Amino acid sequence: MPSYAKRDQAELMAARSGGNKVDLMSALAQGNQAHWMLAHAERNKPSLTSALAEENKTHLMSAYADGCKYETSAQYVQIPNIRNVRTFTYAELVSATNNFNDKESSTYSLETIYKGWVDELTYAPTKSGVGLAVYVRTKHIEMSKLDLKAEEFNHPNLVRLLGYYLNEQEMSCVYELIPSxxxxxxxxxxxxxxxxxxxxxxxxxxxxxxxxxxxxxxxxxxxxxxxxxxxxxxxxxxxxxxxxxxxxxxxxxxxxxxxxxxxxxxxxxxxxxxxxxxxxxxxxxxxxxxxxxxxxxxxxxxxxxxxxxxxxxxxxxxxxxxxxxxxxxxxxxxxxxxxxxxxxxxxxxxxxxxxxxxxxxxxxxxxxxxxxxxxxxxxxxxxxxxxxxxxxxxxxxxxxx
CATH class of the missing domain: 1.10.510.10 (Transferase(Phosphotransferase) domain 1)
Structure with a gap:
């Protein structure tokens, strides 16, 4: 077992045996949670389940929510290897959309969309009015599977997904902005x-x-x-x-x-x-x-x-x-x-x-x-x-x- 897994397991066992919630929180926050979950699954599932049921469930879930949101969200969305689709950072979306200040009205979608500008070749964010006009639409991760799946439908008469950004609970998808x-x-x-x-x-x-x-x-x-x-x-x-x-x-x-x-x-x-x-x-x-x-x-x-x-x-x-x-x-x-x-x-x-x-x-x-x-x-x-x-x-x- 790797040293970090042994360390996390020891700290968790100590916290659980003593019943100290603070120690349990510290173990979760300090350790590598992904590897801790692996170690937990292999050896400690029965005792951890007991701890959750008895008194530590609330604190464990709180620590899990604070530290593992991204990993948990991402595991439910399998990002396909989509050709010519850019992976944006949040900072790039902020830059492209002028800090999400330019809302674009949609007569079809019930969602809020934001207008932005990117380079026509690289799709990197540019200044307002320069390059290619795009719109950014944010959905819950489950619904965003539709956007990723839509890339299987490549056709010149369908609007194309240019890129996306994935955060804890939502996915922002970037499309070329064309008048309806x-x-x-x-x-x-x-x-x-x-x-x-x-x-x-x-x-x-x-x-x-x-x-x-x-x-x-x-x-x-x-x-x-x-x-x-x-x-x-x-x-x-x-x-x-x-x-x-x-x-x-x-x-x-x-x-x-x-x-x-x-x-x-x-x-x-x-x-x-x-x-x-x-x-x-x-x-x-x-x-x-x-x-x-x-x-x-x-x-x-x-x-x-x-x-x-x-x-x-x-x-x-x-x-x-x-x-x-x-x-x-x-x-x-x-x-x-x-x-x-x-x-x-x-x-x-x-x-x-x-x-x-x-x-x-x-x-x-x-x-x-x-x-x-x-x-x-x-x-x-x-x-x-x-x-x-x-x-x-x-x-x-x-x-x-």
Whole structure:
């Protein structure tokens, strides 16, 4: 046995035989706790258990909490060898976020996030406004397993984890900060003008990300909305805060704010069944949730891109405030397209090519019956066709001129 283990064992035995709490505390504080725990496990488990049960439990737990928090927390989080992901120190996070003074509002997550700046290549902290904008999100260690597991889902249309910092009870994760679609499209300064091609490119990118996640066998959000679709300067869409494993979530809990206007009809049915269930039994990802439910909410997002309207707006005329209820009946007939289509994307007061194709796709996604909704693969195929047709039109016009 190593000398330090013998020393710790001797001190612990002396403290236990004398029943002196102070000596026990001193032994715990002075010795190497990791090795002491090993020695304890090998030889002293029965007597230590007795001591805990009789009179020393409170003091032992106090010493354990003071001295071993980090080691205990870390052992529950197996840090994978993630390529190109930086391990930050707390001082680096303080420097990058200006001492956590710059809060970044999130219309999707219920958590507080902080804006910061890092070097584009090394991810080392930089001065405010210099380098790459990032946001820092802190979670309990158990929930942060989702962030680490998310790195298995490497895809250009998913927001990438840049780094993390692990402390006693929480993990802070660092992501690239990109504006969300809702802020880009319906920002504080009013609606932003997005071309038809830009909207299609955003839709294709989001669909590619969702299709990739759906192939993993789970819904990524259960309820998708514009706030969780990030859009960079080139209109490339990236999905953020997707749930790679809903089994980490407690039954009936949600890591985000639910929005009824994006919810499929079965979601309401499921909520009612939960309320009426006298047993109070509730399971995440049952019939009220799933890929088809997510396809419905993606259809709502596509409808917003098509119409240029928010999913719900009290300032609109009566009868048009709820976008889904108002627009859905008009999507299946081409003659009605000009009524719902955003005026900013019309060409000489006529819908652009592919607009009716998208409108019909939206109507398929918004089918009240789950089984009638298309797969994400089909949605992606139609969106790509719409986008490529616009590209061909641009090429053809250049050739003619």
């Amino acid at each position: 679609l809702d802020k880009l499209f319906f920002g504080e300064q009013g609606k932003t003008s997005l071309s038809w091609v830009a909207r299609l490119k955003i839709a294709v990118g989001a669909a590619q990300g969702l299709s990739f996640l759906h192939k993993k066998g789970r819904p990524a959000y259960n309820q998708l909305k514009t706030a969780c679709i990030m859009v960079d300067a080139d209109y490339n869409a990236r999905l953020q805060e997707f749930e790679v494993d809903n089994s980490y979530l407690a039954p009936g809990s949600y890591p985000f704010e639910m929005d009824a206007h994006y919810a499929a009809p079965e979601w309401f049915h499921y909520q009612n069944s939960v309320i009426l269930n006298s047993m109070g039994v509730r399971h995440h990802c049952e019939e009220g949730f799933g890929v088809k439910c997510e396809i419905y909410s993606f259809g709502v997002v596509l409808l917003e891109l098509l119409t240029g309207m928010k999913v719900f707006d009290r300032n609109r005329p009566e009868g048009t405030q709820n976008l889904v209820k108002w627009a859905t009946p008009l999507l299946t007939r081409e003659v009605n397209l000009e009524i719902v289509l955003d005026k900013q994307i019309q060409v000489n007061n006529h819908p652009p090519k592919g607009a009716f194709m998208l409108a019909r796709l939206v109507s398929y996604c918004l089918e009240p019956t789950q089984c009638k909704r298309p797969s994400m693969e089909y949605i992606l195929q139609v969106l790509r066709q719409c986008y490529l047709e616009q590209f061909c039109i641009q090429v053809d016009s250049h050739v003619r001129t």
